[in-house]
């Protein structure tokens with residue numbers, strides 16, 4: 001036997017697959033069951049006591065009812081916000097098992113007396129006392145649970161199990177409440193609706209105490225540290241925490257807690273009563289559970305900070321819908337959705353907190369300062385929401401609005417939710433801005449890429465990244481590319497530049513894409529022949545890239561290595577513009593494929609000849625090929641693409657209006673090429689002409 005009384009299982013006696021390795025430990029099992037019952041009881045207390053408050057104020061107006069419910073909720077959270085250190089001190093002094101038993105029995109007694117006394121002040125006092133006793137009970141039992149497990153290996157599992165049984169029963173409690181409300185409606189009558197739920201809650205605490213009584217060796221020595229949320233709030237999350245994180249968690253908690261604060265009265269106003277109230281709470285808790293599960297699993301390549309900001313904004317927008325719609329079923333579903341966003345915001349917030357890139361510690365324990373800070377933010381926000389939102393509902397009151405399409409009954413609770421939504425939206429927008437670690441990167445493509453499991457790189461960045469790829473060793477020549485739409489004059493200008501360069505003694509290789517090599521010519525035929533039908537966009541991209549790879553290996557690279565000046569009619573930018581922008585494929589994918597195909601070879605200069613597509617196409621006399629015969633929209637996109645690429649890297653581009661006369665264009669190109677030539681043009685040439693060598697206009 002171990003010190004805790006848990007027998008150490010023989011390795012050969014390990015449980016069969018599918019059975020938890022913790023199951024054979026009897027005391028652990030019993031305490032976990034007690035925690036489950038107590039957790040269920042505590043969660044059930046929330047609707048039960050608030051429903052009692054609503055029942056006791058049923059003859060008052062909606063504002064008074066909402067405030068009574070809000071007060072009960074706030075009182076249930078107040079001990080956690082204010083008295084946590086006191087509870088920790090008490091828990092450390094009293095025998096642990098005795099304290100668990102006393103706390104259970106006291107909760108039982110208090111809850112049974114609530115319907116018997118039947119007054120609002122006692123219901124409120126009960127809310128406060130039950131919550132205070134939970135503050136003694138839950139941390140003590142949670143801390144004892146892993147201590148009942150003898151070996152380290154299974155202790156981590158026990159910790160997770162403890163968390164699950166404390167928070168997990170929330171949706172079950174909400175559903176149970178809805179069912180109990182339906183039963184009570186049919187049996188006990190209007191004035192005693194909440195009684196059944198309260199008695200069932202008391203019975204759960206009775207069960208919990210019976211289980212605790214059966215465990216002999218609850219360790220008394222496990223220390224419990226319960227920090228004060230208010231103190232933690234003032235201390236802040238510590239250095240390195242992401243800016244805007246606290247605000248994001250505040251906004252998400254506020255949105256979710258605003259719903260809880262007025263859910264009872266709002267559901268009543270929509271004709272739902274306690275069963276409707278239970279359904280709303282079930283929607284919220286189920287949604288939050290799904291959000292907690294999904295948060296780390298969705299959009300994995302997407303920035304967690306952006307996701308956090310978006311989840312908060314989505315929660316706030318959902319709250320707007322929830323506030324305006326006056327149909328209980330829709331409200332239940334919207335609440336579920338809000339729960340998903342709030343839950344996702346919470347887990348994403350904790351991920352951001354432990355993000356090493358943001359200075360966080362991924363191995364930080366759950367009770368570390370930043371985590372405790374986030375919990376404090378949530379608790380304090382909840383108290384504020386529970387107190388303030390019902391007050392706003394009461395102050396605003398109900399109004400009948402005459403709208404163009406009919407009459408809209410704006411309830412006080414609906415308006416209060418709308419105000420809460422606007423506040424959450426504002427806070428969410430500021431938080432999003434502060435958290436955003438991908439400023440300048442458009443959100444929609446970023447999201448779309450994440451949906452495909454990829455990180456989005458803007459085309460300009462992808463091209464720039466490709467430009468920074470290592471160039472071929474031994475490269476000595478100069479590489480000039482001519483780019484532009486159909487009929488822009490690339491061939492003409494490339495030829496003029498080559499003549500001019502040759503005139504000045506340079507070894508010049510003029511070439512073009514596609515089709516500069518034997519294989520390339522066959523690829524060109526396949527690519528441009530109008531009989532080629534059904535070629536997929538990706539295959540087209542790869543064929544152009546294949547042509548390019550062959551072109552580099554057999555023409556460009558050898559020429560560069562011998563120090564020649566290579567003048568190419570089209571290069572990678574044509575693929576980015578045509579296959580990327582034109583075919584509307586992801587430009588960063590095209591850039592990646594081509595960076596690989598070219599080994600990262602980037603021109604020293606790219607001359608972009610800019611022309612409206614129609615003008616360029618009208619210049620051509622030969623029948624249009626497969627690409628030329630694409631739609632005007634396609635060619636417009638290609639033009640936009642070329643421009644975007646050039647504007648993103650102005651030092652490497654010369655952008656020219658290709659509708660100007662050929663001679664003018666040619667001279668400008670010569671000026672620009674001169675800047676990148678390896679050796680200055682021999683001085684004698686300039687002496688002789690006192691200007692650049694003359695090139696005759698064709």
Ligand SMILES: Nc1ncnc2c1ncn2[C@@H]1O[C@H](COP(=O)(O)OP(=O)(O)OP(=O)(O)O)[C@@H](O)[C@H]1O
Nearest residue numbers: 485486487488489490491492619658659660661662
């Ligand atoms: N600046 C210019 N002004 C008017 N016409 C021009 C100009 N430059 C070229 N042209 C004429 O436009 C036609 C197409 O020129 P060119 O073949 O050089 O264009 P391109 O951009 O290479 O076309 P493609 O898209 O087929 O490769 C030719 O008849 C050429 O003489």
Ligand SMILES: Cc1cn([C@H]2C[C@H](O)[C@@H](COP(=O)(O)O)O2)c(=O)[nH]c1=O
Nearest residue numbers: 513514544570571574575578579627628
């Ligand atoms: C290199 C390259 C070219 N294209 C298109 C552009 C043109 O329509 C043709 C080539 O014809 P040209 O008369 O020789 O200019 O192919 C493309 O779509 N993608 C590319 O990478």
